[in-house]
Amino acid sequence: MTDSTTVFNFAGLSPDTVLDALDSVGLYGDGRLLALNSYENRVYQVGMEEGPPLVAKFYRPQRWSDEAILEEHAFVNELVGQEIPVVPAMQLSNGRSLQEFQGFRFAAFTRHGGRAPELDNPDTLEWLGRFIGRIHAVGMQRPFAYRPALNIATFGEEPRDYLLANDFIPMDVLSSYKSTVDLALDGVRRCFDRAGDIRQLRLHGDCHVGNVLWTDAGPHFVDFDDSRSGPAIQDLWMLLSGERGEMVRQLSDLLAGYESFCEFEQRELYLIEALRTLRLIHYSAWLARRWEDPAFPQAFPWFNTQRYWQDRILELREQIALMDEPPLWPL
Structure with missing residues (x-):
């Protein structure tokens, strides 16, 4: 707790x-x-x-x-x-x-103001890709000494063990959640095996649309509080959304800018759904760890309910299927 x-x-x-x-x-x-x-x-x-x-x-x-x-x-x-x-x-x-x-x-x-970037605009995505590539070009110059890595152990196995060891999951769905999360982590391991030996570098770590502010001069990146070591694709996949065809186009635009400044290993594309799965597991454990903070029950009243865990089981089952599909490849 x-x-x-x-x-x-x-x-x-x-x-x-x-x-x-x-x-x-x-x-x-x-x-x-x-x-x-x-x-x-x-x-x-x-x-x-x-x-x-x-x-x-x-x-x-x-x-x-x-x-x-x-x-x-x-x-x-x-x-x-x-x-x-x-x-x-x-x-x-x-x-x-x-x-x-x-x-x-x-x-x-x-204080820096700004608005959310328009991710349906190819020019915006290419612009974002250029700056993420520049961040990674700096990030690969030396490792972190004190900040942890984003990997299967830290974002999957340890959060799973924390959830199962504490009284957050109702007993009538506990067995189903355990079997499903174990199958999901097996799928994550297969994805990492297919990707092979991936370069680790210093990342933003939480590069979603809420941490990018846009002005007429372009983007600026905020909140490096979750900065960790990990694969480059971690700072790209959260900017993808929609159906598969849409994500392929978005990925192509991002990489068009990214590769102007930093080489991208396409084997990392095997990790997109694996990293999404790890984020889902880690997020549930994050809520559990913070539940005694009064701000959390007020902000997340649906957590720790039977419906919440049933939805997480369905979500992980969808991820298990997605991880066995061919990865996205840019146009």
Whole structure:
């Protein structure tokens, strides 16, 4: 279960504490505080006495070590150094990007507006592909030392074991869920076997449409909090949607931009449905681990119901079939 210290710490993060934390590093708010949509961490837009609003992120206790958070910050700064449009943590007057106040760890960011990219536009997809290729060209230059890898063990087997060891799945569907998730993981292993030895590199890790903001100048990428090592296709497949033919066209547009800056190993296409399956398993375990955080039952009231787990069983069965189909190939 979730550590009670985690819940207590976030419960004590009052608006006054947020403002006092920023004051402690010379960022003086004017009292305007807007909670932004984030469940893993606590993120606020803060009006400042001087200058535009800032974004303050308070990290979930006990999730990442200081070293892992700083490694994320360093990776984003590498991308900034290559003029890739990302949003780095601010280096403040004390020379640090990761701050601490009364047991809370936090970082400040400049606020960047934008809209969701139009993924039905081929030019938009090619533009996104170019920047993801540039991110990966930097990501392959050195490995992470403190941040974990995205693989079958971390995103499949360990989350499955956590769910089965705790009382989240109703008894009348437990056996069915266990047999189905085991079959799904067998399918994932077959996909990885077909792909062979795949290059691992530093990734955004959670590159879905909600983490890409679009302006007239193009995209910028936000929230590298889930940055991990893994296969390049992890940062591409979540931008695909619709029927198979649509996804083939979208993939072709993405790769047209991507391969301008970074070589893509087409064997990784065997991993698309496998990675989708791992994300589904990991997501259920993520909700379970956070269930003692009061924000989660309020936001996800359908979790931990019989209907929820019946739907997950059907979802995984669909994935088992999809993983045995031929992979997508670009036009």
